[in-house]
Amino acid sequence: MSFRATVLTLYPEMFPGALGLSLAGKALERGDWSLETVQIRDFGLGRHRAVDDTPAGGGAGMVLRADVLAAAIDHAARAADGRPKLLMSPRGKPLTQARVRELAEGSGAIIVCGRFEGVDQRVIEARRLEEVSIGDYILSGGEPAALVLLDAVVRLLPGVMGNEASGGEESFENGLLEHPHYTRPPEWEGRPIPEVLMSGNHGRIAAWRRGEAEKLTAERRPDLLPHPVTK
Numbered sequence: 669m670s671f672r673a674t675v676l677t678l679y680p681e682m683f684p685g686a687l688g689l690s691l692a693g694k695a696l697e698r699g700d701w702s703l704e705t706v707q708i709r710d711f712g713l714g715r716h717r718a719v720d721d722t723p724a725g726g727g728a729g730m731v732l733r734a735d736v737l738a739a740a741i742d743h744a745a746r747a748a749d750g751r752p753k754l755l756m757s758p759r760g761k762p763l764t765q766a767r768v769r770e771l772a773e774g775s776g777a778i779i780v781c782g783r784f785e786g787v788d789q790r791v792i793e794a795r796r797l798e799e800v801s802i803g804d805y806i807l808s809g810g811e812p813a814a815l816v817l818l819d820a821v822v823r824l825l826p827g828v829m830g831n832e833a834s835g836g837e838e839s840f841e842n843g844l845l846e847h848p849h850y851t852r853p854p855e856w857e858g859r860p861i862p863e864v865l866m867s868g869n870h871g872r873i874a875a876w877r878r879g880e881a882e883k884l885t886a887e888r889r890p891d892l893l894p895h896p897v898t899k
């Protein structure tokens with residue numbers, strides 16, 4: 669069973685975007701995963717297919733209507749669809765590699781891309797949308813965030829990466845940032861590859877990589893360590 673992604677958006681032309689290229693694109697062509705877009709405006713109201721309205725209580729901007737978005741979600745989910753329903757939102761839980769792996773091991777996801785000032789809270793609660801954030805910053809809409817999430821998930825699907833083992837050594841997979849990488853030439857602009865990597869001693873190499881990963885993590889992301897470094 670392939671991974672099924674359904675994206676609800678006002679801009680379906682933004683997909684597959686980069687997901688149609690490289691490993692993700694080849695996997696899409698092979699049928700390792702599928703991508704469907706649902707135009708939220710198809711469920712809009714009136715002659716102009718309105719999807720938003722002014723915020724209750726006043727304020728700037730517009731808000732996606734609960735009734736319109738619920739109709740789009742119900743169409744996408746259909747009966748007996750157990751896929752998680754995600755809403756890309758800056759106030760959501762931060763996306764982690766652990767959550768990405770959980771999604772990759774499932775049957776797919778329904779992803780809602782918000783726009784304007786936000787989404788009516790009632791549809792978030794009524795349709796049990798899981799709010800997901802890719803970082804502490806604001807985008808014009810949820811589409812770029814959805815592309816990021818899907819890229820992270822798709823590359824973990826069976827058969828997508830050429831070397832399955834490479835995924836287990838990346839940043840965040842073992843609670844650490846990834847160690848530095850080197851390749852030919854052996855020396856470049858007076859900078860040699862660390863001697864240990866040329867030694868052929870796999871035990872020493874593994875220990876060096878672990879040490880470098882721990883050092884980088886302590887310097888750049890001490891919050892990832894069991895006992896964060898304090899200064």
